[in-house]
Amino acid sequence: MNKSRIFRALLSAAVVSAVPFIANAQKANWQNLDLKTDSTFGISTEKAYKELLKGKKSTKVIVAVNDGGVENTHEDLKRIMWVNAKEISGNGKDDDKNGYADDIHGWNFIGGPKESVNFETLELTRLVRRDLKRFENTTDATVSAKDKADFEAFKARRADLEKQLGEAKAGLANISGFKNALDAFIKKLGKENPTLAEIKAYKPTAEMDGRIQSILVEQLANVSFKDFYEDQIKEGFDYYTRQAEYNLNVDYDPRSIVGDHPNDPKEKFYGNNDVAGPDAMHGSHVAGIIAADRTNNLGIKGVADNVVIMGVRVTPNGDERDKDVANGIRYAVDNGAKVINMSFGKAYSWDKAVVNEAMKYAASKDVLIVQAAGNENKDIDTENNFPNHKDLDEKTIASWITVGASGPKDDETLKASFSNFGKTQVDVFAPGVQIYSTVPGSKYKNLNGTSMASPVVAGLAGLIRSYYPKLTAAQVKEIIVKSVSKVNHNVSYKKGEEENAESVSVPFSDLCISGGIVNAYEALKLAATYNGKATAK
Structure with missing residues (x-):
């Protein structure tokens, strides 16, 4: 995702008065706190565990992190990594006959026989x-x-x-x-x-x-x-x-590393089993937000307490390719994921149709896709951000939720300054400012972005599907959207990326379909009685 606005905020000449792009440090785990109890606009996860889920049983759910790589050995992630029990590690064979040899924790669609792609073009x-x-x-x-x-x-x-x-x-x-x-x-x-x-x-x-x-x-x-x-x-x-x-270099092309036919959308079996890749910062951070071990007294607590993370590497340091995005979705679906987090996006698309078909496939298999809205402070109702569902059927849209980023204070700053928005394209907002989570080397770091907001919602979706496994993907989305904490005041943001851009104040309800911030407590309460079709075990 584009970070240019963040760094333009830091510099406008060789040496100038720098403008801080990192907000004042927030307490770790603020995204899971409760606005009323903690005076922080989290999603009330801890309240839900304490008041609604205590003593209840759950079913393990696979959440795929389709991203730039996940460090499966991280102290706070290793216990919650998906393990393909049908595959024998290290024998170089495709034991489960799914087309991918030694895919123990997932698959890397931007890797080759000897190495993996790190930097890529837009x-x-x-x-x-x-x-x-x-x-x-x-x-x-x-x-x-x-x-x-x-x-x-x-x-x-x-x-x-x-x-x-x-x-x-x-x-x-x-x-x-x-x-x-x-x-x-x-x-x-x-x-x-x-x-x-x-x-x-x-x-x-x-x-x-x-x-x-x-x-x-x-x-x-x-x-x-x-x-x-x-x-x-x-x-x-x-x-x-x-x-x-x-x-931005037209002469740079690393795709030969993979060894596939990059413009053949029908090609599916390529890549390697290195789910971390050369830079697992982003994907590891996302994975921790979703499901970092809540039982080990280390680091942080993920949103969901009984999900496992499947690593699907599809995004380099640059723009992802549509072919890889589509194959990553299909891999996750075919190997049992019930939720897929996609914290990526781009302004142009080479082959939107192949991604559309993969989205339809996920919907047909009852898999919920959660996508970050993007970090360019743009209205994606009118400006392109791919993938998007502008030309897809209602069934597919019903199994796809797009997430904007919010901050910790219930005031005019609630919309993260960088977050994209859209009254028809963005479903909900979730915490995405100064989120503390897992990064390589068994370390932890604060990061900002809709990339951080999306896994908050993916974690919530995994939590709901874990405790209420009879609910469909479409029902889970509907529950998340219906149960938001409504924001009944205006928020301010700069209309444009430049530092001197006009500041505008608009009703929060103009920024997304739901008009609110996701709320785990209210979502789980709604799930418990949803149409009488689901009850916790």
């Missing part, structure tokens, strides 16, 4: 690269009538690519300048991880040092220098480097 880049071959020597004067529409689309995409590449290069130059100045300042200070007091006590010897000092004093009020440097400076530098060198 879909926009791939579309421009494809059409460059066709239109490289075409002009407005020479284009044929039958090719004119495609040519116009190509020109628009190429202009978009050039714009984004220019912004990425400028961003890289800006943050490189800031990073170099900061590194020089820290060297003068003589401390690798200085405290706020040490920074305040430093006597600047140059104008640049004074500016750096002022920025750090502002930034380090609630975070250590080490975390500020890693999460903002290094991550920002790495982000713009990835954009310039990989994501």
Whole structure:
């Protein structure tokens, strides 16, 4: 997902007054707290366990994390990883005859015989690269009538690519300048991880040092220098480097690593069994939000207490390919997942039809898909964010829920500043700001995004399906949407990505179908009596 807005908020020149993109630190597990009891707009999960679920039995449910990789050895995840009991680990054979050898914890659709794809291009880049071959020597004067529409689309995409590449290069130059100045300042200070007091006590010897000092004093009020440097400076530098060198580079194509036929949507059996891949940060964080071990007194508590995580790797550091997304959905469905979390999205689609068919397949097999709405602060009713259900049948839509991100305070800031929204395309909102969860190395980290909000809802869906296994995917979605905590006040957000964009105030009900934040307590109460068709065991 696009992070450009976050890093543009940090920099507008080589050295400027940085604007914090990390909110004040929230207490761990805030997403599971209760607004009335804890004064924090979580989803009341802990209240539900205490008052509704205590002493009740549940059925184990498989939740697939279709993402960039899950660290199956993490201290807070290893017990809750799905294990394919029909497969014999390490023998190199497809024991269960599902087409995937040694798929013990899931499958990696962007891996090959020797390694896995890490960095990838954006879909926009791939579309421009494809059409460059066709239109490289075409002009407005020479284009044929039958090719004119495609040519116009190509020109628009190429202009978009050039714009984004220019912004990425400028961003890289800006943050490189800031990073170099900061590194020089820290060297003068003589401390690798200085405290706020040490920074305040430093006597600047140059104008640049004074500016750096002022920025750090502002930034380090609630975070250590080490975390500020890693999460903002290094991550920002790495982000713009990835954009310039990989994501927006038409000459970069890593797909040969996989060894498949990338434009053949019917090809299904490729990849490897490395569900972590080269960068399991994002997927591990998502998995922890859903189901981190609630019994081990380590780290964090996931939303669901009796689900297992199936790792399905389909997203690189770049845009996912539609073929991989579709195959990842089908793999999860065919191997028993009842909920699939998809914390990804993109502005362009190569083959929407193949994803649509996979979505229909999931719906036909009673599997609920939960998708992140995206992080561009856009109205996805009117702007593209793929996958989407704008051309799908009602049955499929009934088994697919799209999630925006909310913050912890029940005020005008409730909508996360970055979250996409849409009165017809987004179903619900859920906590997605400063969510503390699992990351590689058996560590934990705060992250922001609709990527974090989606697994809150996927965890809730898994929780409902675990305690009320007779409910269908469509019923679970309906319960989640009907039981939200309604927000009856306005929220503010900037209309656009620029820092000087106009700020608007709108009713929260304009941002999504339900007009509220998901609530586990109310959802489980509703599930217990839903049409008289389900009762807890």
